Amino acid sequence: MLASGNSSSHPVFFILLGIPGLEKSQFWIAFPFCAMYALAVVGNITVLHIIRTDHTLHEPMYLFLAMLSVTDLVLSSSTQPKMLAIFWFQAHEIEYHACLIQVLFFIHAFSSVESGVLMAMALDRYVAICFPLRHSSILTPSVVIKLGTVVMMRGLLWVSPFCFMVSRMPFCPNQVIPQSYCEHMAVLKLVCADTRVNRAYGLFVAFLVVGFDMIVIIISYVMILRAVLRLPSGEARLKAFGTCASHICVILALYIPALFTFLTHRFGHRVPRVVHIMLANLYLLVPPMLNPIIYGVRTKQIRNRVIQGCCGKDL
Template sequence: MSPVNTSSSLRPSSFLLMGIPGLEATAQHWISIPLCSMYLLALLGNLLLLAVIQSDPSLHEPMYLFLATLAITDLVLSTSTLPQMLAIFWLGPRSISFHSCMAQMFFIHTFSSVESGILVAMALDRYVAICLPLRHSAILKPSTVARMVLLILLRGLVLIPPFALLLWRLPFCGHRVIPHAYCEHMAVVKLACADTTANTMYGLAVALFVVGLDTLCIALSYTMILRAVFGLPSSQERLKALSTCASHCCVILIFYIPGLFSFLTHRFGHNVPHHIHILLATLYLLVPPMLNPIVYGVKTKQIRIRVVRVFCVRVA
């Protein structure tokens, strides 16, 4: 029998998602309540943010266009995982077809890459706005912003499909129970009954390339921003410039810290309790979409004023 046929015959038609191992019969029902609330807040916040940016021509500037793209990315990330997670927490383990599992994996990892790239683009926007304010509109034109977003999306579309292609060739020997709440790449790889070195190394290379390159670019941008800010003559100007970057720094930390923890735990955190890892991996896909619109809504004066006007008009 050919290797292709062997792999195909040993590949399950579906997987069984368990949710949070060890908490199936006790805490999952209670955990679902805050998760559902967070998901609804993420939907409401990001949809409201998109509506405000779309309806106000004064917000059609690079920073807000990047913010709108971030909101769309957050909606895709949370919606591709949370409804199925909630079904698992409420109804018990759920079956997901092999193809649907690959599709979910594609959306999770592609749009995680897109979100990382958007954070880099926003750091670049802050650098140009603070260090080259007179050239900001000339450097970051709407057409330039559109090309940057397209390149960020293309990066994910090029780097992520090989995950599924490498998994496609693996036999699973009937192993179909995924001790996870969604189809995460390494969680599926661990079910294979063959050499998965290529999958592991490719996943590590992509993570190092995307996260390593993006965090380096963000660090360089903010190093130059801080040099420019502390060179300003007025303390009031320094505080104002730092305040404009504070919200972006919060969003960066919210996104990268849980993601880095999940990545390292899969590969090196053998002593971390599995239910803690799965819970944090779940929050990684939910906390940034929920907090991003809140952070920007509070810290960005134009958005805050516009949202207040919307609610005041509705109340009146």
């Protein structure tokens, strides 16, 4: 059913299939997805609570970690409840505007924000390791807040044109999206018009945002590596390497599946659809689940607060 407007027509709703090819297994696949989502929610809320209540953690590293936790909660919560409803209750319909809000605002905007926060965390590690005596004067709380605001505004400004362009395009009668959530390229495939401008803009934004962030991250860690190798103490080098290794794991957990999903939609026609959609689902779930675990284990202050809360005694 189509709703007509002045310059475009669109369906009242779309049909999300879930994971095409695994329809009979989706009920059981939902259980590990639900467990990962629960871990993501509990883990990130715990990190936020600890950082909020412990004033000794109101430092750049932990403020960036709080931003990352908020972003992870938004990313996972924007897709997982609907995905579980599809798997367990066959709730395949999603309203047109809800689909656009999911794909354009929550998924793409906050994916950009997450990438920017990881870049900011890499810069924080660079300043902390290469300029330890000037760290607090360079990355003041006001600078951290301004950097976080820029990262947020960047995500919103770059993604906003997607909403305008898609909302003014006519859609074909086909309302089926062969995925578990609304993804920009999957929605574009239902448009009965030339989408080359949309596709070109999507590539431009993706490579500009991710490319810039990755260049900054790579340069930061190259400089960090050079500084660490100059440390006279083997123990100090090992500690610095351990901190950087946890950050790199978080970065790879986000970028590898994200780039695979993005490029597969455009160029990976030979990639099995099941593989593509499963990785697309995990890309929005695994990083939010892993981030609080990795940082909780690697960060002594957070780890001690969690143990203290569980054991009910001071450390």
